[in-house]
Amino acid sequence: MTTPLDHAAHQTAINTIRFLAVDMVEKAGSGHPGAPMGQAAMAYVLWTRHLRFNPKNPSWANRDRFVLSCGHASALLYSLLYLSGYDLSLQELKNFRQLHSKTPGHPEYGLTPGVETTTGPLGQGLGNAVGMAMAQSMLAAEFNREDFPIFDHLVWAFVSDGDLMEGVASEASSLSGHLGLGNLNVLYDDNEISIDGPTSLSFSENVLPRYESYGWHVLTVDDGNDLMALDAAIEAAKDQTDRPSLIAVRTHIGFGSPAKQDTAAAHGAPLGTDEVRATKEALGWPLDPTFHVPEKARAAFDQAGNHGAALESTWHELLERYRDKHPEVASELEVRLSDQLASNWEATLPSFSPEDGPLATRSASGKVLNSIATVLPQLTGGSADLTPSNNTYLQNSTDFSVANRKGRNLRFGVREHAMGAVLNGIALCKMLIPYGGTFLIFSDYMRPSIRLAALMGIPSIFVFTHDSIFLGEDGPTHQPISQLLSLRSIPGLTLIRPADANETVAAWRLAIGNRTGPTALALTRQKLPIFEETAELASDGVSRGAYILADSGDGQPDLILIATGSEVALALETAAVLEAEGTRVRVVSMPSWELFDAQENSYRIQVLPPSVTKRVAIEAGSPLGWERYVGLEGAVHGVDGFGASAPYRDIATAYGFTSGDVAQRARRLLS
Numbered sequence: 001m002t003t004p005l006d007h008a009a010h011q012t013a014i015n016t017i018r019f020l021a022v023d024m025v026e027k028a029g030s031g032h033p034g035a036p037m038g039q040a041a042m043a044y045v046l047w048t049r050h051l052r053f054n055p056k057n058p059s060w061a062n063r064d065r066f067v068l069s070c071g072h073a074s075a076l077l078y079s080l081l082y083l084s085g086y087d088l089s090l091q092e093l094k095n096f097r098q099l100h101s102k103t104p105g106h107p108e109y110g111l112t113p114g115v116e117t118t119t120g121p122l123g124q125g126l127g128n129a130v131g132m133a134m135a136q137s138m139l140a141a142e143f144n145r146e147d148f149p150i151f152d153h154l155v156w157a158f159v160s161d162g163d164l165m166e167g168v169a170s171e172a173s174s175l176s177g178h179l180g181l182g183n184l185n186v187l188y189d190d191n192e193i194s195i196d197g198p199t200s201l202s203f204s205e206n207v208l209p210r211y212e213s214y215g216w217h218v219l220t221v222d223d224g225n226d227l228m229a230l231d232a233a234i235e236a237a238k239d240q241t242d243r244p245s246l247i248a249v250r251t252h253i254g255f256g257s258p259a260k261q262d263t264a265a266a267h268g269a270p271l272g273t274d275e276v277r278a279t280k281e282a283l284g285w286p287l288d289p290t291f292h293v294p295e296k297a298r299a300a301f302d303q304a305g306n307h308g309a310a311l312e313s314t315w316h317e318l319l320e321r322y323r324d325k326h327p328e329v330a331s332e333l334e335v336r337l338s339d340q341l342a343s344n345w346e347a348t349l350p351s352f353s354p355e356d357g358p359l360a361t362r363s364a365s366g367k368v369l370n371s372i373a374t375v376l377p378q379l380t381g382g383s384a385d386l387t388p389s390n391n392t393y394l395q396n397s398t399d400f401s402v403a404n405r406k407g408r409n410l411r412f413g414v415r416e417h418a419m420g421a422v423l424n425g426i427a428l429c430k431m432l433i434p435y436g437g438t439f440l441i442f443s444d445y446m447r448p449s450i451r452l453a454a455l456m457g458i459p460s461i462f463v464f465t466h467d468s469i470f471l472g473e474d475g476p477t478h479q480p481i482s483q484l485l486s487l488r489s490i491p492g493l494t495l496i497r498p499a500d501a502n503e504t505v506a507a508w509r510l511a512i513g514n515r516t517g518p519t520a521l522a523l524t525r526q527k528l529p530i531f532e533e534t535a536e537l538a539s540d541g542v543s544r545g546a547y548i549l550a551d552s553g554d555g556q557p558d559l560i561l562i563a564t565g566s567e568v569a570l571a572l573e574t575a576a577v578l579e580a581e582g583t584r585v586r587v588v589s590m591p592s593w594e595l596f597d598a599q600e601n602s603y604r605i606q607v608l609p610p611s612v613t614k615r616v617a618i619e620a621g622s623p624l625g626w627e628r629y630v631g632l633e634g635a636v637h638g639v640d641g642f643g644a645s646a647p648y649r650d651i652a653t654a655y656g657f658t659s660g661d662v663a664q665r666a667r668r669l670l671s
Contacts (some may be wrong), residue, residue: 005045005227009296014044014225015283016083016297018256019076022279023290024096024103026270031097031105034266036076037223038191038251039158045230046156046187047080049298050238054308055085058113061337061431062315063152063308065116065132065277069125069169070160070189071106074270076528077115079105083293083301086114089496090291093417097563109428117428118456121448123166126186127418129157131425132175133244134400134410135432138380141405143333145542148322150333154238157186161199164188164207169449171418173244177215178413180239180402189224191253197264207250211641217245217590224251229288235241252308336378336431339515345375349509352501357530361565362465365502366391368508369435373397373408376512380426381435381461382410384419389525390437390465410434412563420449420462427458433512437463439471440480440522443487447617453518454492460518461511467497467522468620469655470566475645484564484621487520488593495594496542497522499549499568502590506542510595524566526648531572534589541589546607556612557586559666562629563618564590571618578666586612614669620657635669637662 007411021036047053060454068077082087088102095101102112106120116132119125123438133155140151164171176184186286188207192199208218217240219233230249237245254266257279271279280287323330331568335342348371352364360476373394380400383390393409400407412419419436425435443450443464453460469479487495494517497505504523511519533549534541541547551557561580568589575585588607590596596604608615608629615634617626623638637656644651652658 005231008042008466009299010227012294013083013297013300014040014295015285017044017076017079018278018283019285020079020082020093020291020293022271022276024075024078024093026276027290029096029270031075031077031270032072032268033271034193034253034260035070035160035189035191036079036251036640037255037257037266039073039076039189040255041225041227041249042187042249043076043080043158044232044300045227046234046581047084048131048235048304049231051156051304052153052311053084053114053305054307054312055114055305057312058086059313060312062151062312063151065129067116067119067129067132067155067157068107069119069129069163070122071125071155073158073160074103074105074107077306078112079106081112081114083298084114085301085305088113090293104301110594111375114660117425118452121452122160122162123169124448124452125162125422126157126169127172127421127449128185128425128428129155129186130172130418130507131182131422131434132212133176134179134422135426135429136183137181138400139429142377143327143329145326148318148325150319150322153183155184157184158189159186160189161192161203162194165203168417168421172421173211173216175413175415175418175422176244177398180242182217182246184244186244186246188246188248189251190248191251191263193253193267195267197262209248215243217243219247221247221249224249225255226449255558258282273329277653296633306670317492323423332377341512342375345372345512346509348372348375349505351505351535352530353535354530354532356501358527359501359530360496360525360527361501361504362389362391362525362604364504365508365521365523366393366441368505368634370395372508372512376433378431378468379407379433379435379623380410381423382412383437383438384412384416384442386415386438389439390463392405392435392463393438398488410436412436416445417449420446420453420460423460424449424453424456424458427453427460432549433459433461435461435463437465439466439478440483441466441478443483443520447486450487450493450518450520451490454490457492457517459515462518462520463523464520465523466525467565469650469651470522470620470640470645470647471525472651473645476642480621481639481642482622484522484619485624488625492517493520494518494592494594495520495522496595497565498542498591499563499565499589500528500530500534502530502538503542503589503628506538509539510543522565526566528566542591543595544599544603545592545594546588546590548607549588549589550575552584552586556609557583557584558614559583559664559670560586560588560608560612560615561618562588562590562615565619567618567620567657570657570659570662574662574666577659577663583670616662616669620655633669635665637665
């Protein structure tokens with residue numbers, strides 16, 4: 001800023017932000033005006049004085065990231081993006097919350113230029129911001145050289161009282177403090193109001209000492225409209241480079257509204273015609289026209305945008321010199337910046353033969369990870385404190401820590417939900433491939449993050465082991481029943497449950513190659529045979545979601561057995577029993593419903609011909625959903641209750657997962 005922070009022009013710009021938000025909500029007839037009105041001043045100071053961005057190139061790799069974790073305040077972000085010169089027109093602001101607009105009720109990544117992540121479910125954005133900060137520090141450690149700060153951007157987040165009530169935010173904040181992420185700065189909109197009323201109804205903890213105990217640098221601004229204090233606090237946060245900073249800003253929700261300021265009435269509904277008029281009069285704003293944008297309000301935003309464009313230009317000049325000085329590492333950087341993979345990465349994928357088994361698919365997964373990690377340096381990940389069980393450790397790398405930013409193994413601790421949100425934040429940088437592991441049962445703890453990864457279409461990889469009742473002695477608290485069905489119900493998520501080591505290789509090939517959405521792998525604890533056929537068939541078969549693994553004879557089968565994961569071996573055993581009795585059986589391995597449903601109809605008919613109506617689906621999970629593949633004349637051999645604590649072979653017998661049990665069910669169908 002070139003003018004003093006108490007200059008009237010700044011107040012005009014701040015009120016422009018406020019009333020664009022007010023007018024958006026009023027015209028839409030719904031939305032959240034209160035938070036934008038209270039946060040306008042701190043947003044103005046950050047965006048015009050500190051945030052590094054180029055509105056003409058929202059994807060500039062070294063831009064600062066801004067995350068509006070309190071996504072209900074979306075009207076604030078849209079106002080900022082419009083005023084800053086992003087490709088977002090005033091008409092789009094007038095279409096707030098309308099069908100097909102670029103200004104939906106909560107910010108959506110990939111829809112609106114300048115929106116870094118999809119937010120709305122509170123706490124998620126803060127978790128994403130932690131992932132973004134981790135990604136920046138990893139990239140800086142890998143690519144920066146003396147006099148070449150290729151990656152030195154910062155991550156900024158706005159959070160609300162509601163964000164800090166959420167468990168995912170606590171998990172992520174604890175992790176970021178432990179990791180000393182000094183590139184993460186969070187402004188806390190401390191307005192003491194939630195939807196129900198004063199936060200004192202349910203939230204009386206002292207937030208600042210909590211964050212100090214996490215290892216954060218904590219600052220306060222007593223008046224959220226004090227531009228000088230805001231500027232000083234933000235500058236102090238930037239100066240703190242060895243730990244994340246939380247700036248608690250005391251704001252007033254619905255600032256300027258005579259009747260609704262500091263009340264829950266300003267939170268989630270339009271102010272109303274009379275109160276809009278009263279608020280504009282109170283702050284000296286013209287009543288007409290609506291969506292009023294004075295020319296002098298644009299000056300500071302124009303200056304910030306021009307400064308950002310100049311910074312990017314300087315960065316590209318730096319990059320050119322970097323290419324000359326460090327050509328080998330620059331070559332790898334070019335691969336990352338283009339979101340590409342090393343051309344030879346698939347050549348490192350292992351293959352397995354029956355002699356290598358039996359082998360749990362979780363173990364096969366670990367072997368695949370360590371093979372491809374040698375040629376994919378962007379691969380990084382870990383586990384929610386289950387590393388030895390999930391087989392997610394990269395043997396030739398080290399742990400990411402305060403002292404070692406080059407480590408590729410991430411220690412998330414028992415923080416499944418934060419792990420999911422952090423993975424999404426890392427994936428959003430587009431230069432790293434993140435994965436995270438836990439037991440399948442605990443996918444419930446991170447489901448909101450998985451869903452958001454699918455909504456955003458980002459390539460997070462979720463590794464879920466111990467995928468059925470056959471994990472055994474840990475019992476029903478750890479044995480997933482509904483989780484496979486639950487994950488399959490998420491649009492845009494590809495779930496793959498491989499049958500053996502070779503299908504696991506194919507699953508990882510797809511997960512790494514899928515750059516348009518998340519992938520979940522469901523893997524076994526127990527050892528499984530490795531089928532001779534999968535060495536040849538799995539690569540293409542898994543990519544198609546289902547394939548014919550075995551057929552008895554050239555003619556049309558009498559019966560089709562469809563199975564996933566560990567139950568494919570059971571299907572083959574059952575087929576042998578029935579074939580000995582003269583029944584012609586086809587065994588179909590179906591590792592992914594989503595991939596199979598995406599195939600052309602001719603292929604699906606080839607695998608599951610409509611003329612063969614006698615079908616049995618076999619999966620040690622909920623039977624719901626399988627009716628689409630077995631039809632009215634088929635049967636589903638699944639699990640309707642919970643599991644039990646026992647060795648897995650005893651569980652298989654008790655729950656009817658033996659070749660004798662499945663064969664008997666098939667005979668009833670055929671009779």
